[in-house]
Amino acid sequence: MINRRKFIKAGAMGASLLSTADMLAACAHQAGESTTINKPIVLSTWDFGVAANQAAWEVLKAGGRALDAVEAGARVPEADLANLTVGKGGYPDRDGHVTLDACIMDDKGNCGSVAALENIAHPISVARMVMEKTPHVMLVGEGALQFAVENGFEQEVLLTPEGEKAWKAWLKEKKYEPVVNIENKSFNTEKLPGNQYNHDTIGILALDAEGNLSGACTTSGMAFKMRGRVGDSPIIGAGLYVDNEVGGATATGVGEEVIRTVGSFLVVELMRQGRSPQDACKEAVERIIEKKPDTAKQIQVGFLALNKNGEYGAFSLQKGFSYAVCDGQKQDLLLPGASVY
Numbered sequence: 174m175i176n177r178r179k180f181i182k183a184g185a186m187g188a189s190l191l192s193t194a195d196m197l198a199a200c201a202h203q204a205g206e207s208t209t210i211n212k213p214i215v216l217s218t219w220d221f222g223v224a225a226n227q228a229a230w231e232v233l234k235a236g237g238r239a240l241d242a243v244e245a246g247a248r249v250p251e252a253d254l255a256n257l258t259v260g261k262g263g264y265p266d267r268d269g270h271v272t273l274d275a276c277i278m279d280d281k282g283n284c285g286s287v288a289a290l291e292n293i294a295h296p297i298s299v300a301r302m303v304m305e306k307t308p309h310v311m312l313v314g315e316g317a318l319q320f321a322v323e324n325g326f327e328q329e330v331l332l333t334p335e336g337e338k339a340w341k342a343w344l345k346e347k348k349y350e351p352v353v354n355i356e357n358k359s360f361n362t363e364k365l366p367g368n369q370y371n372h373d374t375i376g377i378l379a380l381d382a383e384g385n386l387s388g389a390c391t392t393s394g395m396a397f398k399m400r401g402r403v404g405d406s407p408i409i410g411a412g413l414y415v416d417n418e419v420g421g422a423t424a425t426g427v428g429e430e431v432i433r434t435v436g437s438f439l440v441v442e443l444m445r446q447g448r449s450p451q452d453a454c455k456e457a458v459e460r461i462i463e464k465k466p467d468t469a470k471q472i473q474v475g476f477l478a479l480n481k482n483g484e485y486g487a488f489s490l491q492k493g494f495s496y497a498v499c500d501g502q503k504q505d506l507l508l509p510g511a512s513v514y
Contacts, residue, residue: 211483214500215242215379218425218477221256222375222497223505225249229379230499239379239387240279240301246377247275247297247389254333258373261294263393264336267347268400271331273393274407275300276311280385280417286311286407292328293321297391300407310409314401343397374406376413376423378479386481388413388421395428404428410438419445420481422454425494426474434460440478450478451486451511458488458513475510490514 213233217225229246233239251260251273258264265271275296276286285304288311290296299321303312312320322328332340374392381387390413392406405411405428412428414437415421422440424431431437436457443453454476462469475489477496487496487510494510 210380210384210481211500212380212384213239213242213382214479214483214485214498215239215246215377216477216479216485216499217246217377217497218375218423218475218494219373220495220497220507221250221253221259222246222377223499223507224253225375225377226497226499227504229377230504233379233381236382238383239381239385240277242379242381243377243387243389244277244297244301246379247277247375247391248295250375251295251297251391254335257336257396259375259392260296261331262333262336263331264396265332265340266394266400266402267343267397269332269337269340270400271336271393273331273391274403275389275391276407276409276413277301277304277387277389278409278413278415278421279304279387280415282415282417284310284409286409287317287321288313288403288407289401290314290317290321292318292331293326294329294331295326297389299324299326300389300391311407313403340397347397374404374412374423374425374428376406376425376477378415378421378423378477378485380479380481380483384481386415386417386421386479388415388423390423405431405436408432410435412437414438414441416441416445418481420450420479422450422457422476422478424474424476426489427472430461430465430468430472430474433464436461436474436476440476444478444480449486450480450484451488454478454486454488455511458490461490462513470514475512477510488512 215229225246229242232242254262256262272289273296274288278284285300376390378388411432422437440453475494477487479485489512498506
């Protein structure tokens with residue numbers, strides 16, 4: 174027979190085992206708020222996120238893991254030769270080399286990353302293999318390529334004729350002038366001289382039917398960057414962060430400013446404190462403005478966030494940032510992100 178003291182002690186121990194998500198849900202219920210979870214759901218940055226989401230949705234609607242979904246989604250823009258900012262179609266650095274960066278993170282806090290990877294079309298899959306087959310988080314450059322080849326990835330030339338043409342045009346003046354929102358397909362790049370092309374990222378966040386989160390981020394980095402430059406996209410906490418008790422966040426835009434604020438980690442921590450995904454993204458953007466107000470007016474940085482309840486939001490420095498949403502209600506929704514300027 175359990176006496177009163179043992180019963181109270183056992184109850185206290187049981188309560189201590191409750192997850193943060195359980196406690197937040199209980200508080201919301203007591204406050205009269207809805208605890209309905211919108212799952213499964215997947216979000217992606219920019220308009221090319223619509224096609225990425227649809228590939229991810231095939232996994233989610235069948236009851237698959239969020240991790241498998243975000244990888245499947247990221248592979249779509251990586252294979253799209255018309256995408257100037259990700260994978261095969263990505264523009265080169267100033268020496269003519271196409272180098273790719275990616276990272277992935279699951280619901281258990283496992284993560285993998287590759288940076289400055291050449292000759293491999295799907296860096297997101299290499300990043301996942303780093304996560305699952307090595308004791309490391311990140312592999313870079315020649316080491317990342319060696320690892321990929323040893324694990325069955327085929328090498329191929331990534332510099333496309335279009336990329337080479339743009340690079341040669343850029344070489345005439347060699348000006349490095351990032352263009353805001355060139356990631357958006359509605360932006361007419363044909364009118365731009367060769368020295369004004371830019372690059373960016375696709376970030377993907379998913380919540381599966383089991384209520385577990387994962388995220389992925391992949392890019393070819395800034396066009397005509399210095400050889401060896403790495404932005405925020407492959408850096409856990411900057412370009413992507415996932416905490417299964419709270420939510421996930423991903424970033425897009427000029428990576429240097431995201432790194433300086435550890436942006437995606439910041440967004441998740443703000444959600445942990447009770448902020449909505451939109452408010453958390455807005456605060457992260459405002460931190461960038463506080464640090465570099467003059468720079469912030471000339472560049473684009475955006476954040477996208479998804480919380481444990483399937484609620485989402487986005488915020489950016491400049492107008493023009495868009496993100497795609499796919500859930501049980503609609504599979505091809507494209508929304509404008511709120512902005513400061």
